Amino acid sequence: MSRLMLVCAAVVGLATALPAAAQFQKPEDAVKYRKASFQVMATHFGRIGAMANGRVPFNGPAAAANADVVAFVANLPFAGFVDGTSGTDKGEPKANVWSERAKFDAAAKKMQEEVAKLATAAKANNLDQLKAAFGAAAGTCKACHDDFRVQ
Numbered sequence: 001m002s003r004l005m006l007v008c009a010a011v012v013g014l015a016t017a018l019p020a021a022a023q024f025q026k027p028e029d030a031v032k033y034r035k036a037s038f039q040v041m042a043t044h045f046g047r048i049g050a051m052a053n054g055r056v057p058f059n060g061p062a063a064a065a066n067a068d069v070v071a072f073v074a075n076l077p078f079a080g081f082v083d084g085t086s087g088t089d090k091g092e093p094k095a096n097v098w099s100e101r102a103k104f105d106a107a108a109k110k111m112q113e114e115v116a117k118l119a120t121a122a123k124a125n126n127l128d129q130l131k132a133a134f135g136a137a138a139g140t141c142k143a144c145h146d147d148f149r150v151q
């Protein structure tokens, strides 16, 4: 394991060991953090989507690098869903994130599993495999948005 990977693993270990609220000074900081990490995920996932959908030429190593970023960053945003940060504006988390927490956590885990599979699939340097894994991962994004995000 590279030094960077060890540092990253330690950061995630620390992040997941503490209660979510204890990791942020203020609820607004948690909101900013989760939005920022979703933004990074969306950027790199979108680059893979552009290849999967034929908008840019397929580049296997680039897809693999982007998928590794997505798989890593997918561990981060959920610590930012601290109590009292639901909303009613478009894009905000609905109150059922907290009232149906087990279902929300399961949806998050499913997404993390599918983006991990995407990272593995992307290393095969094969567009059809990339498309299949991208579609499965995108489905987990959409499922959670449909259930838990204000439309």
Ligand code: ASC
Pocket: 042, 043, 045, 046, 049, 138, 139, 141, 142
């Ligand atoms: C993306 C992105 C999402 C998902 C979702 C899939 O590229 O930013 O949130 O895919 O649109 O339905």
